Amino acid sequence: MPGVQLTWLGHSSFRVDTPGGKRLYLDPWLSNPSFPEGEPEPERVDVIAITHGHGDHVGEALDLGKRFSPKLVAIYELASWLEAQGFPNASELGMNKGGTVEAEGLRFSMTQALHSAGFLGEGPPIYLGDAAGYVIEFENGTKVYFSGDTAAFTDMQIIGKHLEPDVAVLPIGDHFTMGPRQAAVALELLGVQRCVPCHYGTFPLLKGTPDELREHAPGVEVLSPAPGETIDV
């Protein structure tokens, strides 16, 4: 069985080609400023997972949902809102923290995140549930923690102990999330030795870098693919 093929699409967006041949998009903001030029138009989408209701994470999920009718993994309020906008059956797996759902053979456990959420468009803000993260268990048993936008929090110890992720995908840009120094604390709390940083470099405000993370977390293997690059985690 091949491994989990993770392609960074810039910001917090990832395309994952799973060991079982499924295609998953996480936080699909495909119009982000770091989106790789060579990335082909999605030709299939089996599952979309979204961490929270901010525009830089919901991204083009609605458009992809209408075109490909994938399974959606999201917190209940966000899932229901997307269904009301025309994403077919989006609320089917609508979930909350502590829960685990299965979609196309992948297991998603929803975790805590210290962040805000909600849609700020025209008119009053729309409540789209809380910000969250996931530990995803793939068909080959590999477990990847996508923390979503967050600060470090001590309950990461529970995530590490109870859900046992092999790799952590963490934001390091600072300003809206933790920066590299705090991400190193997060890795210590999780007890995870491999990290894929994200949510940095998209715009000047997000100044944390993978090298700073390496400095603060000397025992950790920091995998930092360029946008468009695929790594086997």
Ligand SMILES: [Zn+2]
């Ligand atoms: Zn964000």
